[in-house]
Amino acid sequence: MINDLRNLTIDEARELCVRMGEKPFRAQQIFSWLYKGKSSVQSVGEIVSLSAAFREQLENAGWDVGVLRVLAHQISAQDGTEKYLFELEDGNAVESVLMRYEYGYTVCVSTQAGCRMGCSFCASGLNGLVRDLTAGEIVSQVIDIMRNSRIKVNHVVFMGTGEPFDNYENVSRAVKILTEPQGTGMSARSITVSTSGIVPVIRRFGDDFPQVNLAISLHAPDDEIRRDIMPVAKAYPIKELISACDAYVEKTNRRVTFEYALIRGVNDSTECMHKLAELLSGHLAHVNLIPLNEVDETGLKSSGRGRAVEFRKYLETHGVPASVRRELGSDIDGACGQLRNRMQKQDQTNM
Numbered sequence: 001m002i003n004d005l006r007n008l009t010i011d012e013a014r015e016l017c018v019r020m021g022e023k024p025f026r027a028q029q030i031f032s033w034l035y036k037g038k039s040s041v042q043s044v045g046e047i048v049s050l051s052a053a054f055r056e057q058l059e060n061a062g063w064d065v066g067v068l069r070v071l072a073h074q075i076s077a078q079d080g081t082e083k084y085l086f087e088l089e090d091g092n093a094v095e096s097v098l099m100r101y102e103y104g105y106t107v108c109v110s111t112q113a114g115c116r117m118g119c120s121f122c123a124s125g126l127n128g129l130v131r132d133l134t135a136g137e138i139v140s141q142v143i144d145i146m147r148n149s150r151i152k153v154n155h156v157v158f159m160g161t162g163e164p165f166d167n168y169e170n171v172s173r174a175v176k177i178l179t180e181p182q183g184t185g186m187s188a189r190s191i192t193v194s195t196s197g198i199v200p201v202i203r204r205f206g207d208d209f210p211q212v213n214l215a216i217s218l219h220a221p222d223d224e225i226r227r228d229i230m231p232v233a234k235a236y237p238i239k240e241l242i243s244a245c246d247a248y249v250e251k252t253n254r255r256v257t258f259e260y261a262l263i264r265g266v267n268d269s270t271e272c273m274h275k276l277a278e279l280l281s282g283h284l285a286h287v288n289l290i291p292l293n294e295v296d297e298t299g300l301k302s303s304g305r306g307r308a309v310e311f312r313k314y315l316e317t318h319g320v321p322a323s324v325r326r327e328l329g330s331d332i333d334g335a336c337g338q339l340r341n342r343m344q345k346q347d348q349t350n351m
């Protein structure tokens, strides 16, 4: 395995430079070349502001740039959404998505290969957790998309495969690297981390990153339904979850986004609609209603956009701001984890 320069925070890069007999400011040079957006370097040899001797010293010590190999790249004809399947150094694969909005480009990154959380509607968790991604592998998804798609990324959302708060150390490190002014200089306010509801980490997150946005995959208005579709709810009931979100709001003064995927016959009843409004009314919250991205293996069906609009109207008339998410990239393998699963199946049939 290489020593990935993209896995280092700026302080660690400074320490590395000093250990190798160089001045600490060389770390700034390394960062500016690693995170040059569309023209980010892909090897130590390309960091030409470093002396040839220092570059050779880095290479001899096993340092390199952890560029990801593109295994598949799909572009939606409908809305330009791009889905990447990247190969990691050990042969595992992860998905990342580039979305185009009026206000700029958003990349959705994966934080784990597979996921252990077992949500019943999700393609990513079907085969369990394979391993955590390193911070470098998370950062590389953003940088390699900038380079491959020739764009500047404005927002990063940690909503792809994996539970970010089940890999908190690497996710925190990735946020620090992405927001380093000497690197991409991305604002913390343009980053959103989404969790299925690991309460102790939500409490810590508000202290560690008061500027970063928090999203909660809620998907049910009560514990009974939530426990059926999201095993995490057995450990952390809704009351504790909402209380941790309130503590985050108090510390950060930032509103929390609650994601709610509408699944036919599961969480889309009128009773659910009323309970959801009651649960979130009076909290600094926004509900993002998502017509479910159907995954063949789960057998679950979407309630449709019309039902999502009914939920939105009801929530808004009861003082809970809500929106219906656009279905981006529905003509490509839309749901998170689908492209990776399809490629794995193809590999198995080709064996």
Ligand code: SF4
Pocket: 115, 116, 117, 118, 119, 122, 123, 124, 125, 160, 161, 162, 163, 196, 217
């Ligand atoms: S929805 Fe998120 S947390 Fe749940 S299994 Fe899928 S990737 Fe994991």
